[in-house]
Amino acid sequence: MSNPRKPFRVLFVCMGNICRSPAAEIVCSKLLSESDLRDSVEIDSAGTIGYHSGKGPDSRMAATLKARGYPIFGRARQVQPQDLEDFDLILVADEENLADVRRLDRDGSRSAKIKLLVDYCENHDAPRVPDPYYGGQSGFEEVADLVEDACAGLLAQLRAR
Incomplete structure (x- = not known):
């Protein structure tokens, strides 16, 4: 018997959709697959710019996530005005992405449905998920830590609703 309720849809957004937002989609996808919410929540990711459209996740971000046991998937796309209609919640990486999506x-x-991803962190107090693109490995580890925390917090809040 299929679920007659429409799935709750979440879109993760960063600038290029190759580091932070695909990391959130990958982490959240794994957490969802292991949870009771797997059939009631759908996720996707996008970027505020289309420069990387069609490309997979940044190799450094992919390696960081793979080392933590996450399967790597996805292709970059640019966020569209229709996404604001199609998704129930849009979680952005930083204040610049927030302004762009708004x-x-x-x-x-x-x-009201456009928020910072870090608003869902339960164990980290960070103002944003920083862009690791021009930094070293520690930046990718920090992104993974923040994304794991925020995605776990998101699922806890979705479960409670």
Whole structure:
């Protein structure tokens, strides 16, 4: 028997959709597959720019996640105005992404569903998920730590609703 309820849809967004947002999608996907929410939540990721469209996750981010036991998948795409309609929650990596996505919401009617991913962290107190692209390995580890925390917190809140 199929679930008659529409799945709750979450979109993770960063700038290029090759580091932070695919990391969130990959981590959340694994957590969902191991949870009671696997059939009631759908996830995706996108970037505020289309420069990397069609490319897979950054090799350094992929290696960091693979070392933590996550399967690597996905192709970059740019966030579209229709995504604000199609997704129930849009979680962005930082304040710049927040401003960019909110600009797509011309009348402001969907602003309540656009939030920072770190708002769901339970064990880290961080203002944003920093962009690790131009840094060293420690930046990718920090992203993975924050994303794991935020995704676990997200699933806990979704479970409680």
